[in-house]
Amino acid sequence: MSEKTATLENWATQRINFAQISPYLNNMRDFICETEIEGLLRSQTDVPASCVHDIIQKALAIETLSLKEAAILLNVRDKDLLSRMREAALAIKTKVYDNRIVTFAPFYTGNLCVNNCLYCGFRSGNPAINRKLLTVDEIKNEIEIIAGSIGHKRIIAVYGEHPESGIDYIISTMSAIYNTKIRTKNNSSASIRRVNVNAAPMQVEELRALKKAGIGTYQVFQETYHHKTYESIHPRGTVKSNYRWRLYSMHRAIEAGIDDVGIGALFGLYDWKFEIMGLLAHARELEKTFGIGPHTVSFPRLEPALNTPFAKASKYLLNDETFKKVITVLRLCIPYAGMILTARENASMRRDCFSLGITQTDASSKIGIGSYSQAGCGQKGNKQQFLLADTRSLDEVVLELAQDGFITSFCTAGYRCERTGKCIMKLLRSGQEGKFCKLNAVLTFREWLDDFASPRTKEIAENIINREISQIKSMMPDIFPAFMNYYERITQGERDLYF
Numbered sequence: 001m002s003e004k005t006a007t008l009e010n011w012a013t014q015r016i017n018f019a020q021i022s023p024y025l026n027n028m029r030d031f032i033c034e035t036e037i038e039g040l041l042r043s044q045t046d047v048p049a050s051c052v053h054d055i056i057q058k059a060l061a062i063e064t065l066s067l068k069e070a071a072i073l074l075n076v077r078d079k080d081l082l083s084r085m086r087e088a089a090l091a092i093k094t095k096v097y098d099n100r101i102v103t104f105a106p107f108y109t110g111n112l113c114v115n116n117c118l119y120c121g122f123r124s125g126n127p128a129i130n131r132k133l134l135t136v137d138e139i140k141n142e143i144e145i146i147a148g149s150i151g152h153k154r155i156i157a158v159y160g161e162h163p164e165s166g167i168d169y170i171i172s173t174m175s176a177i178y179n180t181k182i183r184t185k186n187n188s189s190a191s192i193r194r195v196n197v198n199a200a201p202m203q204v205e206e207l208r209a210l211k212k213a214g215i216g217t218y219q220v221f222q223e224t225y226h227h228k229t230y231e232s233i234h235p236r237g238t239v240k241s242n243y244r245w246r247l248y249s250m251h252r253a254i255e256a257g258i259d260d261v262g263i264g265a266l267f268g269l270y271d272w273k274f275e276i277m278g279l280l281a282h283a284r285e286l287e288k289t290f291g292i293g294p295h296t297v298s299f300p301r302l303e304p305a306l307n308t309p310f311a312k313a314s315k316y317l318l319n320d321e322t323f324k325k326v327i328t329v330l331r332l333c334i335p336y337a338g339m340i341l342t343a344r345e346n347a348s349m350r351r352d353c354f355s356l357g358i359t360q361t362d363a364s365s366k367i368g369i370g371s372y373s374q375a376g377c378g379q380k381g382n383k384q385q386f387l388l389a390d391t392r393s394l395d396e397v398v399l400e401l402a403q404d405g406f407i408t409s410f411c412t413a414g415y416r417c418e419r420t421g422k423c424i425m426k427l428l429r430s431g432q433e434g435k436f437c438k439l440n441a442v443l444t445f446r447e448w449l450d451d452f453a454s455p456r457t458k459e460i461a462e463n464i465i466n467r468e469i470s471q472i473k474s475m476m477p478d479i480f481p482a483f484m485n486y487y488e489r490i491t492q493g494e495r496d497l498y499f
């Protein structure tokens, strides 16, 4: 074994703190009970339509469903009931989040990783990948493009699990991102206002430091909730092979004061129905333990990656129709949560899925390391984790959303106004957050249209803005004068005004 490999292995063995898992176990068991999940999926078939309608009503009242109710929905095959479920999915999203779609940019900071997940292009055993970790200066160059040329206000910064991209690196890069201030071509100020982080499971002390550094949402995806599958695709001896260290990462985050967390599963690794039950069990466990559920749920589909045969050969890959059912059922199961659909999906799938209750999406995305600042840089398999299916610009996506009646929101106010944790749960369940969504969506959309939109997009989007303003006037007459004051100031060049 080389000295470098020995050092990495030594570092990896110190990552897991068992004392930070055991307090959350119940009789030494975790909260994913496979016997229960599989039993429900087997038994809850062919229930009366009235029962399905009752479950839909419960979801419309923004109540989290039970595992049994989820199993019933997952087994629905009747076309009329499925159609009713899809209508309800959109109604729930509109009730909780209004008709806006929040946008963000994915930002991969590097591709060093000590793990060796069979499905991932970045796995340590893949010699076909060019390894790179961005320096602070390179990070600033990337942010200048993301915030200054494209116009994003929020990013999800993605970090591999490696000693060189540990907590100190994460904090210094977050600081570099927040402190990069740009002037746009018409001399407005631009910057990233919210840094969400997707990183490996951390220890409580590290999570406290992340909170202090101003993290937005902390995301860790379980990949698969099925114990045996998890074990088979995460080679023994790697940090990631410890299922429970990952499963309880959100518990540790909330314990450390990060009350805005995102969960997810990588669909295609195991049976899709089981993964939905796993996500729901996770949400219910967080609600039960802390009174706080996940702020976002992600459900990426497994995509091809360079020199990674597993990604194409999995027997659990989903077709498009099944994937739409995944979104519909998840929307009903955890009705208060934000739902993230990414540019892994192609443009026409994305268009279809927005009407199933999606709340967040990315655009102008580049996931190669350092690719935003490399002009004309297309997708490069040897620099990215997988290949994107939708490489359209943010302007194109905004235009299509506007044509379909959605307003694109660049809002980052919730986190900065401390509408997180229990506070946001209450606002989401009562439909109150949608009010803030509407106001801030219009204000931030106005900023983006004036600073970054093409003439065509601006023209179409004006109709959406005007419609939203008249709705605000009739729905919120008390707040309308203050809103219009902010709106006028933004049209005159002021930035970052929010409720």
Ligand code: SF4
Binding pocket: 113, 114, 115, 116, 117, 120, 121, 122, 123, 124, 160, 161, 240
């Ligand atoms: S999925 Fe994540 S942890 Fe696994 S090899 Fe890829 S980058 Fe590393």
